[in-house]
């Protein structure tokens with residue numbers, strides 16, 4: 001991943017009660033020059049009282065000439081570092097960024113697209129909708145806690161957006177078992193399946209995505225792995241550091257099978 005660059009906050013505004021759009025300026029955005037992915041992500045180095053932590057976020061609207069970009073942060077309570085940082089971000093605040101990485105962009109040859117996720121994937125899903133070819137058929141399923149957490153997304157002919165509401169209670173941090181019952185899991189399974197080749201982009205809480213949705217797409221529907229971008233973006237009850245360990249354990253268990 002390309003080297004570190006300083007970011008300066010220029011503005012911060014709420015897109016919803018739990019989503020803050022922070023805009024940044026930087027002296028050097030050249031690392032984004034060859035970035036072709038809509039899920040382009042960066043590693044943010046965030047200062048803390050004890051040092052710093054690294055957190056992963058989707059970079060939006062990189063403008064090489066203006067040297068600006070934006071990031072939408074989920075504000076998920078007092079836990080963690082990045083969420084609380086974003087909740088109080090103000091012009092002049094500083095971060096360091098490394099990246100971007102990325103792996104997905106809508107395939108113009110797909111017959112239809114499935115874009116699914118929770119709040120953490122709203123930025124990447126919005127960028128994917130913007131990049132869909134004119135006239136593409138896409139079903140977008142997004143889980144948020146309640147209707148007032150819905151946000152405006154790009155509007156395109158052929159793109160049908162459905163919002164799922166989980167209610168406040170299932171946001172309880174530390175509930176390791178939650179996820180499989182997430183409304184997103186049921187909504188993906190209930191989606192009427194169309195003929196033709198589907199390309200899927202599915203990201204969000206890891207248990208819901210990796211245990212609830214991935215087996216359905218890969219095994220039950222038999223989608224080729226190359227047509228499915230799927231991973232957890234965060235794990236309920238775990239910090240990003242502990243979540244990385246969870247991902248390694250999952251990968252090791254799957255290799256051993």
Ligand SMILES: Cc1cc2nc3c(=O)[nH]c(=O)nc-3n(C[C@H](O)[C@H](O)[C@H](O)COP(=O)(O)OP(=O)(O)OC[C@H]3O[C@@H](n4cnc5c(N)ncnc54)[C@H](O)[C@@H]3O)c2cc1C
Nearest residue numbers: 057058074076080081082083233234235236237238239240
């Ligand atoms: C490729 C990629 C792209 C991502 N893009 C984005 C993005 O654009 N915007 C975004 O907001 N997130 C995004 N994420 C998710 C983000 O990296 C995690 O949510 C991260 O854990 C947040 O760090 P934190 O310091 O706020 O919380 P942490 O210190 O990591 O965790 C503290 C506690 O908060 C909980 N928690 C963490 N995230 C959430 C959440 N979203 N909702 C509810 N509880 C949570 C954890 O389970 C834990 O209990 C992305 C992740 C990946 C891998």
